[in-house]
Amino acid sequence: MNLKSNLFITILQLALLFGFYLIGVSIQKLFGLLIPGSVIGMVLLLVCLYTNLLPEQWVSKGATFLLNHLPLFFIPVTVGVMNHLDFFNGKSLWLIPIVLVSTWIIMITTGFIGQTLVNRKE
Amino acid sequence: MFLLQAMFWLIFTIAIYFIFTLLYRLLPYPFLIPILTCTVLLVILLTSFDVSYDTYFSGGKVIDAFLGPAIVALAYPLYKQRKLLNKYKNELLSTVLLSSMLGILSGYWLTLLFGFGEVIQFSFVPKNVTTPVAMEVSRMIGGEPALAVIFVMIAGIGGAVTGPWILKLFKITNFLGVGIALGGASHAIGTAKALEYGQEEAAVSSIGMSLCALCVSVLAPILINWL
Numbered sequence: 556m557n558l559k560s561n562l563f564i565t566i567l568q569l570a571l572l573f574g575f576y577l578i579g580v581s582i583q584k585l586f587g588l589l590i591p592g593s594v595i596g597m598v599l600l601l602v603c604l605y606t607n608l609l610p611e612q613w614v615s616k617g618a619t620f621l622l623n624h625l626p627l628f629f630i631p632v633t634v635g636v637m638n639h640l641d642f643f644n645g646k647s648l649w650l651i652p653i654v655l656v657s658t659w660i661i662m663i664t665t666g667f668i669g670q671t672l673v674n675r676k677e
Numbered sequence: 678m679f680l681l682q683a684m685f686w687l688i689f690t691i692a693i694y695f696i697f698t699l700l701y702r703l704l705p706y707p708f709l710i711p712i713l714t715c716t717v718l719l720v721i722l723l724t725s726f727d728v729s730y731d732t733y734f735s736g737g738k739v740i741d742a743f744l745g746p747a748i749v750a751l752a753y754p755l756y757k758q759r760k761l762l763n764k765y766k767n768e769l770l771s772t773v774l775l776s777s778m779l780g781i782l783s784g785y786w787l788t789l790l791f792g793f794g795e796v797i798q799f800s801f802v803p804k805n806v807t808t809p810v811a812m813e814v815s816r817m818i819g820g821e822p823a824l825a826v827i828f829v830m831i832a833g834i835g836g837a838v839t840g841p842w843i844l845k846l847f848k849i850t851n852f853l854g855v856g857i858a859l860g861g862a863s864h865a866i867g868t869a870k871a872l873e874y875g876q877e878e879a880a881v882s883s884i885g886m887s888l889c890a891l892c893v894s895v896l897a898p899i900l901i902n903w904l
Contacts, residue, residue: 576745589894591809593748600752618753625869626712627694628744631737633716638730654831657783661862663847665776670854672768
């Protein structure tokens with residue numbers, strides 16, 4: 556019984572999160588914004604939680620479920636790389652290490668500065 | 678037949694995700710993250726059996742439909758950590774700005790240095806932000822969205838795989854340093870990795886990724902025009 560009602564609550568909360576996503580997408584389309592609809596939906600949900608318009612318990616189970624399986628939801632998009640496999644030959648191959656170097660520059664610099672700023676504050 | 682194939686790839690993707698997640702729990706090496714192992718296995722299988730991406734995606738889209746709501750769900754850890762984020766808002770905003778500038782400028786100059794043409798260069802610039810934003814930004818500044826997606830994936834998966842080593846090597850252990858490094862450099866895939874570190878890291882990472890997306894969409898056209 557408990558398991559059943561738990562599942563029911565999670566499904567209801569997932570529907571609510573889908574709703575926020577759809578509203579976000581509509582806003583993005585309506586105003587032709589550059590920001591993705593999912594990020595707009597996230598901001599909207601955050602505002603609703605902050606202003607207590609929506610109690611935390613109404614999304615906690617659904618959100619935890621989605622975040623626990625976040626990597627799964629990326630897979631169908633990342634598999635799209637298969638359409639561009641011919642891109643990875645010759646000189647273009649160099650772009651892979653260049654992406655990594657550029658990404659490491661960001662990680663090291665922001666990680667180090669962020670850590671230093673926090674430590675200095677304390 | 679088509680529907681059956683779509684169903685098969687849908688179930689197969691979920692099944693290998695759970696198998697590789699289990700494997701990753703037993704052997705937590707960064708290069709065994711499920712998003713990488715599952716993608717590689719699927720690309721190998723699909724290409725060797727001559728299955729098109731469209732056929733795969735007719736099943737995969739069911740999983741893809743959860744991606745948007747999952748990004749929305751990131752508001753929950755942000756809300757849970759609101760006191761912490763509020764306390765460190767200046768540190769967050771300054772590192773977000775730094776992260777966006779570094780991504781754009783290093784991307785621009787590195788591709789220039791290696792003599793890649795403008796189309797590749799402008800597709801390369803927004804690689805450290807989330808896919809939909811990167812696609813739009815690349816289109817705006819004169820790049821090719823399909824190429825931008827490839828670079829976004831390399832930055833995401835590459836960052837999530839190598840991130841733990843890089844962070845250890847440079848002794849970055851603090852929640853804000855780890856969170857901003859992963860979210861700012863490797864967007865949502867980095868944020869999925871940050872969830873493994875903890876709730877505080879994940880909150881910093883998701884706010885970092887969202888603000889960097891905003892920041893890059895504003896800064897990239899301005900900086901590129903100015904360079």
